[in-house]
Amino acid sequence: xxxxxxxxxxxxxxxxxxxxxxxxxxxxxxxxxxxxxxxxxxxxxxxxxxxxxxxxxxxxxxxxxxxxxxxxxxxxxxxxxxxxxxxxxxxxxxxxxxxxxxxxxxxxxxxxxxxxxxxxxxxxxxxxxxxxxxxxxxxxxxxxxxxxxxxxxxxxxxxxxxxxxxxxxxxxxxxxxxxxxxxxxxxxxxxxxxxxxxxxxxxxxxxxxxxxxxxxxxxxxxxxxxxxxxxxxxxxxxxxxxxxxxxxxxxxxxxxxxxxxxxxxxxxxxxxxxxxxxxxxxxxxxxxxxxxxxxxxxxxxxxxxxx
Ligand SMILES: [Mn+2]
Numbered sequence: 226x227x228x229x230x231x232x233x234x235x236x237x238x239x240x241x242x243x244x245x246x247x248x249x250x251x252x253x254x255x256x257x258x259x260x261x262x263x264x265x266x267x268x269x270x271x272x273x274x275x276x277x278x279x280x281x282x283x284x285x286x287x288x289x290x291x292x293x294x295x296x297x298x299x300x301x302x303x304x305x306x307x308x309x310x311x312x313x314x315x316x317x318x319x320x321x322x323x324x325x326x327x328x329x330x331x332x333x334x335x336x337x338x339x340x341x342x343x344x345x346x347x348x349x350x351x352x353x354x355x356x357x358x359x360x361x362x363x364x365x366x367x368x369x370x371x372x373x374x375x376x377x378x379x380x381x382x383x384x385x386x387x388x389x390x391x392x393x394x395x396x397x398x399x400x401x402x403x404x405x406x407x408x409x410x411x412x413x414x415x416x417x418x419x420x421x422x423x424x425x426x427x428x429x430x431x432x433x434x435x436x437x438x439x440x441x442x443x444x445x446x447x448x449x450x451x452x453x454x455x456x457x458x459x460x461x462x463x464x465x466x467x468x469x470x471x472x473x474x475x476x477x478x479x480x481x482x483x484x485x486x487x488x489x490x491x492x493x494x495x496x497x498x499x500x501x502x503x504x505x506x507x508x509x510x511x512x513x514x515x516x517x518x519x520x521x522x523x524x525x526x527x528x529x530x531x532x
Contacts, residue, residue: 228261229261229293229295229296229297230261230262230263230297231254231259231261231262231263231297231298231299231319232262232263232265232289232292232296232297232298232299233247233250233251233254233262233263233264233265233298233299233301234247234264234265234266234267234289234298234299234300234301234310235247235266235267235300235301235302235303235345236267236302236303236308236309236431237267237268237308237309237310238268238427238428238429238430238431239266239267239268239269239270239271239274240271240273240274240302240374240375240429241271241273241274241277241370241371241373241374241375241410241414242302242344242345242346242371242372242374242375243266243267243301243302243303243345244264244266244270244274244286245274245277245346245367245368245370245371245374246301246302246322246344246345246346246349246367246368246371247264247265247266247286247301247302248264248283248286248364248367249346249349249364249367249368249371250264250299250301250322250349251263251264252361252364253349253352253353253356253358254299256356256358257356262299263286263287264286265286265287265288265289266286266287266288266289267288267289267290267309267310268288270285271414271428271429272413272414272415272416273374273410273411273413273414273446274370274374274414275413276409276410276413276414277366277367277370277410280366280406280410281363281366281367289310290310290311291310291311291312292310292311292312292313292315292316293312293316294312294315294316295315295316295317296316296317297316297317297319298313298316298317298318298319299318299319299320299321299322300318300320300321300322300323301322301323301345302322302323302324302325302345303323303325304321304323304325304327304328304329304339305325305328305329307432307433307434308431308432317333318331318335319335319336320335320336320337320338321335321336321337321338321339322338322339322345322348322349322352323338323339323345323348324339324340324341324342324343324344324345324347324348325339325521326521326526327339338352341385342385342387342388343372343375343376343381343383343384343385343388344371344372344374344375344376344388345371345375346367346368346369346371346372346375346391347372347385347387347388347391347392349368350368350391350394350395351391360395360398361398362398362399362400363399365395365396365398365399366395366399366401368391368395369392369395369396369399369401369403370410372388372391372392372395373392373403373406373407373410373411374410374411374414375388376388376389376392377411377446377481377483377486377518378403378404378407378408378411378483379392380483380486380518381518381519381522382518382519382522382523383519383521383522411446411483412448414446415445415446415447415448415483417445417447417452417453421459421463422456422459422460422462422463423463423466423467425445425453425456425460425463426443426460426463426464426467426478427443428443428444428445429443429444429445430442430443430444431443431520431525432471432473433525433528433529435529435532436532438474438475438495438498438532439471439472439473439474439475440473440474440475440476440477440494440498440528441467441468441471441473441475441476441477442477442478442479442520442524442525442528443476443477443478443479444478444479444480444481444488444520445478445479445480445481446481446483447480447481447482447483448482448483448484449482450480450482450487450489453480453489454480454489457491460478460491461491461493461510464476464478464491464493465493468493468494473494474494474495474498475492475493475494475495475496475498475499475528476492476493476494477490477491477492477499477524477528478490478491478492479514479517479520479524481517481518483518486516486518487513487514487515487516487517487518488513488514488517488518489511489512489513489514490511490512490513490514491510491511492507492510492511492512493510496510498528498531498532499512499528500512501531502527502528502530502531503527
């Protein structure tokens with residue numbers, strides 16, 4: 226019987242962590258002896274990740290939309306079925322490497338490693354250390370890019386001391402100046418000019434379901450919030466269409482200013498939930514969230530708390 230290749234992938238609408246950590250995991254998994262594995266992506270590569278690929282001269286990786294029954298897989302940077310590819314409930318999950326809240330169940334044994342750190346790559350770095358594996362400059366670059374992305378160059382409240390220490394250790398291996406490289410990489414991700422409103426709300430979008438309440442939190446990074454708001458009408462109609470198609474109760478788009486570390490939120494649907502959660506009025510479909518940059522730490526749990 227031919228053995229199936231193990232597919233390694235992050236969440237839908239993949240960010241730099243989901244893509245880069247999948248590639249790092251492929252390297253680690255091969256070092257661990259599972260040579261029949263490959264990193265794939267579950268969505269379009271964003272401009273920030275593209276900067277990393279160009280920097281390393283990497284070729285694009287394969288796109289998958291769903292998995293076959295009994296497909297061996299390793300989940301990176303997510304654990305919830307709603308953020309995963311189609312048919313995941315029939316796949317054979319070998320491992321999960323993550324740093325998110327756990328909403329996971331499997332009727333069989335598997336390797337599950339999640340830590341309360343800012344980035345999946347930080348967990349992966351520790352796995353290299355625990356196994357005494359060497360890290361190549363290319364793998365180091367992928368991993369540190371993921372950390373810079375997830376922590377917004379250490380400015381996000383999700384960032385831990387471990388993330389900073391690991392990132393600096395990786396920078397030594399890669400021969401990279403974290404600040405210079407990091408700012409360039411983040412800036413590359415803020416170029417939204419080529420995206421339609423519909424694409425823009427899907428660059429980094431996650432669905433959450435609590436009881437019968439379905440909410441969506443999308444996020445885009447920018448160096449200038451007003452630039453993004455120039456297409457507010459188009460963005461709102463794209464959000465409304467999305468909600469109709471998916472039966473979403475509440476849609477929050479975070480337009481995050483990576484320079485000043487604030488977010489302008491566009492809020493549609495059941496705005497009363499948002500208003501209750503943040504104790505803030507939504508006016509003209511908007512609310513300004515001072516100091517808010519993290520969906521995971523500062524938005525999703527705040528909404529879940531009032532549901
Ligand atoms: Mn992540």
